[in-house]
Each structure stands twice: as C-alpha cells, then as structure tokens.
Amino acid sequence: MVDIDFFGGVDEIGGNKIQVKGKEASFFFDFGMGFGRANDYLAEFLQPRKANGILDFVALGLLPCIKGIYREDYLRHTGLSYESEPALDGVLISHSHVDHVSYIHHLREDIPIYLSEQSYLILKALEDTGTTSFSDYLHLKKSFQLIPKKRGEGHTRANVKVDRQIQIIKPYKEFEMGDFRIRSAPVDHSLPGASGYIADNGEDTIVYTGDLRFHGQKPEITQKFVEMAQKCDPTIMISEGTRIDSTENISEADIEKLAVEQVDKSKGLVVVNYPVRDLDRLVTFFNVAKDTDRQLVVSLKQAYLLNLFSGQGYPEINEVMVYKPRKGWGLVGDDSYACVEDEWLCTSDIDPTHVQRDYKNWERDYLDWDNTITYRDLQEEPEEYIFRCDFFELKELIDIKPENGVYIKSSTEPFDDQMEINEEKVKRWLNLFNLPLVKGGFHASGHANGREILNMIREIEPQKLYPIHTEHAESFDILKEDGIEVVHPVLSKKS
Numbered sequence: 001m002v003d004i005d006f007f008g009g010v011d012e013i014g015g016n017k018i019q020v021k022g023k024e025a026s027f028f029f030d031f032g033m034g035f036g037r038a039n040d041y042l043a044e045f046l047q048p049r050k051a052n053g054i055l056d057f058v059a060l061g062l063l064p065c066i067k068g069i070y071r072e073d074y075l076r077h078t079g080l081s082y083e084s085e086p087a088l089d090g091v092l093i094s095h096s097h098v099d100h101v102s103y104i105h106h107l108r109e110d111i112p113i114y115l116s117e118q119s120y121l122i123l124k125a126l127e128d129t130g131t132t133s134f135s136d137y138l139h140l141k142k143s144f145q146l147i148p149k150k151r152g153e154g155h156t157r158a159n160v161k162v163d164r165q166i167q168i169i170k171p172y173k174e175f176e177m178g179d180f181r182i183r184s185a186p187v188d189h190s191l192p193g194a195s196g197y198i199a200d201n202g203e204d205t206i207v208y209t210g211d212l213r214f215h216g217q218k219p220e221i222t223q224k225f226v227e228m229a230q231k232c233d234p235t236i237m238i239s240e241g242t243r244i245d246s247t248e249n250i251s252e253a254d255i256e257k258l259a260v261e262q263v264d265k266s267k268g269l270v271v272v273n274y275p276v277r278d279l280d281r282l283v284t285f286f287n288v289a290k291d292t293d294r295q296l297v298v299s300l301k302q303a304y305l306l307n308l309f310s311g312q313g314y315p316e317i318n319e320v321m322v323y324k325p326r327k328g329w330g331l332v333g334d335d336s337y338a339c340v341e342d343e344w345l346c347t348s349d350i351d352p353t354h355v356q357r358d359y360k361n362w363e364r365d366y367l368d369w370d371n372t373i374t375y376r377d378l379q380e381e382p383e384e385y386i387f388r389c390d391f392f393e394l395k396e397l398i399d400i401k402p403e404n405g406v407y408i409k410s411s412t413e414p415f416d417d418q419m420e421i422n423e424e425k426v427k428r429w430l431n432l433f434n435l436p437l438v439k440g441g442f443h444a445s446g447h448a449n450g451r452e453i454l455n456m457i458r459e460i461e462p463q464k465l466y467p468i469h470t471e472h473a474e475s476f477d478i479l480k481e482d483g484i485e486v487v488h489p490v491l492s493k494k495s
C-alpha cells in the first residue's frame with residue numbers, strides 16, 4: 001500500500017501539496033499556496049520575511065515541516081540542518097496556477113520538477129515578468145551568499161543562480177520514478193498545459209485530477225483522461241471538487257456571443273478584465289474583437305506570454321495590439337518633459353535610451369513595435385479597440401479618459417475579503433470615469449460542475465476516493481451508494 005499525506009487542499013480550494021510514498025519512491029502532487037490560509041494572516045504589506053527562510057511560512061502553517069525537501073540557503077541561514085540527499089524523488093505539477101505551484105520556490109534545486117511544456121512556459125513567464133519575491137520556479141537564486149571581493153580584502157554579496165531539475169514530460173508517455181510508473185494526460189482548465197496523472201507502483205494505481213473541466217475549449221482531452229483513468233482500474237483517486245455544489249456552466253462560446261452583443265452596442269472604448277494567463281479567454285476576446293471590427297489590446301505581460309506560446313494555436317503577437325503604459329519617468333507622448341542641462345525637453349527630443357530605462361529588460365523588446373500603442377491611441381480612436389485592463393492597470397483610465405465606454409467583467413466573483421474590497425474599489429474607478437459595469441455571463445469557470453465531477457468519478461470507479469480542493473467534501477459522500485469508499489482527507493501535521 002502507498003502512504004498518502006495531505007499537506008494542503010483539505011477543506012480549501014487550492015493549496016494542493018499531496019505526498020505519495022511507495023516502497024522505493026516518494027513524490028508530491030503539486031506544491032501550491034493555500035490562498036485561504038495565507039489570507040487569514042497576510043496582506044499586501046504583511047508578508048513572510050525571506051530573512052527567516054522557511055520559518056515564517058512554517059509558523060503560519062503555510063509550509064509543512066518535512067525534513068530533506070527545503071533549499072539549503074533558507075535552512076542553513078536559520079541554523080536548521082540540511083540533509084545531503086533530498087527526501088523526495090520529484091514533484092508532479094498539474095498546472096501552473098499559484099495554488100498548485102507557488103511554494104516550489106522553497107524546495108531544494110535537486111528535487112526534479114515534472115511538468116508539461118506549457119506549464120513550463122507559464123512558469124517561465126511568472127519567473128521572468130513576476131514582481132513577487134518568492135518566485136524561484138525554474139531557477140533558484142541563492143540567498144545569503146558572500147564571495148571574496150574581486151579587488152581588495154573582504155567579501156561581497158553574491159548573486160548565485162542555479163538551475164532546478166526541470167523535467168518536461170510528454171503527454172501520455174510513461175516514465176518511471178522508483179517503483180512508480182507514471183503517465184500524465186492533458187485536461188482542459190482555465191490556463192494552458194493542465195494535466196492529470198496516473199501513477200502505478202504494482203500495489204496501487206492512483207489517479208490525480210489536478211483542476212479540470214468539461215465545458216472549456218477542449219472537453220475531449222478531459223474525456224480522454226477519464227477514459228485512460230477508467231482503464232487503469234485505480235485503487236485510489238484524488239479528485240478536485242471546487243464546484244461540487246454548482247450546476248451552472250457558462251462556456252467560452254456563451255461569453256463570446258454575449259460579449260459581441262455588448263460590444264456592438266458600445267460607441268466608445270470597451271474595457272475588459274479577464275485573467276492574464278487564461279489564454280482561452282484571450283482567444284474569446286480576440287474573436288469578439290474580430291467580430292466587431294476592433295482590435296484587442298493586451299498588456300506587456302500578456303504580450304510576453306503570447307510570445308512564448310507562439311505557434312501553439314493562440315493569436316500571434318502581431319495579431320493583437322500591445323499597450324505601453326507610462327512607467328518611471330513616464331516619457332510617453334510629448335506632454336512629458338525631462339530636464340536636460342537646465343532645459344526642459346519633451347519626450348521626442350530626449351535620447352530614446354533614457355525612455356527605455358523606465359522599462360524592465362523583458363519589456364523593452366515591445367516598446368517600439370508597429371503594434372505598440374499608448375493611451376493616446378485609445379483616447380483618439382476608442383471605438384477601434386477592446387482594452388484588457390486588470391485591477392492594477394485601472395490607473396491607465398486617468399490617461400485614457402474614456403468616454404461612452406463600457407467595462408466588461410470577465411473574471412471570477414470575489415471569494416475572500418480582500419477581493420470584496422478590491423471589487424468596491426473597481427466600482428469607484430468605474431464611477432469616476434463613467435464606465436458602466438457589465439457583469440454576469442462573462443466568466444467561464446475553470447472547474448467542472450458537481451454533476452460532471454460525480455459522473456467522472458463513477459466512470460473511473462476507483463476503490464477509494466479522496467475529495468480535495470473543495471469546501472464541500474461531504475457532497476462526495478453520495479458516491480458511497482456506488483460502492484466507492486469516500487475518505488475525507490485530514491491535514492497532515494507531520495514533522
């Protein structure tokens with residue numbers, strides 16, 4: 001029998017950290033952040049300190065206390081022991097949402113991270129363009145390192161970066177980890193690259209769903225995963241249940257139809273907020289823009305992501321417009337000035353290298369493209385564009401000053417206090433700029449509904465089922481009538 005320990009994802013949506021131990025190998029399914037627990041203690045300016053290694057995270061119950069899995073710099077810095085060999089053979093990533101990957105940052109670099117190519121690309125974008133201080137997903141930047149100065153006596157703080165052991169896995173192709181034979185299968189979810197897993201060690205066959213749905217753009221891949229899992233006669237299934245109590249399903253096609261009607265009615269700028277890494281939703285609004293003779297305007301971050309996914313069936317970067325915001329000194333347009341030797345010069349008279357300096361290295365590639373636009377373009381021809389604008393970009397409205405526009409909310413409803421507060425702030429911004437808010441029907445969930453989840457489990461027919469990633473694990477108990485042993489996981493507190 002395998003041992004399974006749940007260090008997250010128990011009675012909460014996300015935070016999956018599930019350890020599977022066989023005779024010869026031990027691995028985790030995902031290693032993500034539990035939003036609920038993190039939000040119980042933390043806020044924007046109240047964050048764990050790097051100075052305390054993993055200990056702030058452990059003290060708050062965000063990271064489990066397990067020997068042999070955490071990075072050497074964080075352990076030694078706080079006087080904790082570091083084992084010479086890792087106590088883990090790998091982490092199998094289901095997809096690159098932070099509630100599944102975020103805490104990889106804390107793992108030692110010699111623990112292999114298994115993931116799909118698309119999940120890898122998203123982690124690359126998160127690492128390259130992210131602003132958080134805990135985002136060592138593909139590389140580990142060693143902290144607390146001193147090296148001898150090149151000149152003179154003493155030491156200097158060093159930037160040492162080491163590669164993690166990244167294993168990009170091919171869908172459906174079997175690989176081995178100790179006594180486990182493992183296969184991944186793509187599933188449809190609200191970002192590219194999501195996978196389910198089937199792991200078999202001769203004694204047990206474990207099916208792990210990750211997050212999935214049947215009403216997205218590719219329901220057939222989720223169905224193929226279900227058929228594959230069913231054929232394996234699993235002894236154990238670990239299933240997500242985010243929407244176990246929900247019956248509703250809005251599809252991308254529904255959103256597209258509704259949005260086209262809405263955009264057709266609008267004479268001004270259409271502003272839309274959808275999740276940055278949900279490329280299916282980007283495709284939806286790309287299609288809406290095409291159908292309404294507009295162009296979709298994306299942020300630099302989304303442009304970077306699209307570029308990484310070039311050739312994979314999403315719009316190419318030159319098919320959308322890229323928005324260049326004012327940053328740093330804000331040298332965009334000729335009503336911004338800088339003082340050059342006592343003379344105040346406008347942007348076009350200033351050496352462009354100084355304008356570039358306002359932007360991060362990865363952003364500079366996009367600044368002077370033909371399809372790069374600024375607030376002036378949106379101001380002058382608002383009826384030509386659909387502008388993606390998330391919470392942090394609302395300040396752009398001050399520059400754009402939209403008239404006769406509309407704001408389409410195409411993101412999930414608030415599910416915690418902070419999101420409620422931010423939602424109120426969004427409403428104030430929209431009032432200030434006379435942008436009517438349209439919502440309802442513009443968001444498709446990344447998760448299957450209750451009926452679909454129960455039918456999936458009945459079809460796969462595991463001996464034992466662990467419901468996770470849900471606040472309503474009791475709703476799975478109905479499966480006992482089908483002869484399935486439903487076990488409610490308990491949060492492990494092992495050290």
Ligand SMILES: [Zn+2]
Binds near residue numbers: 014097100
């Ligand atoms: Zn999740």
Ligand SMILES: [Zn+2]
Binds near residue numbers: 095097211446
């Ligand atoms: Zn997810």
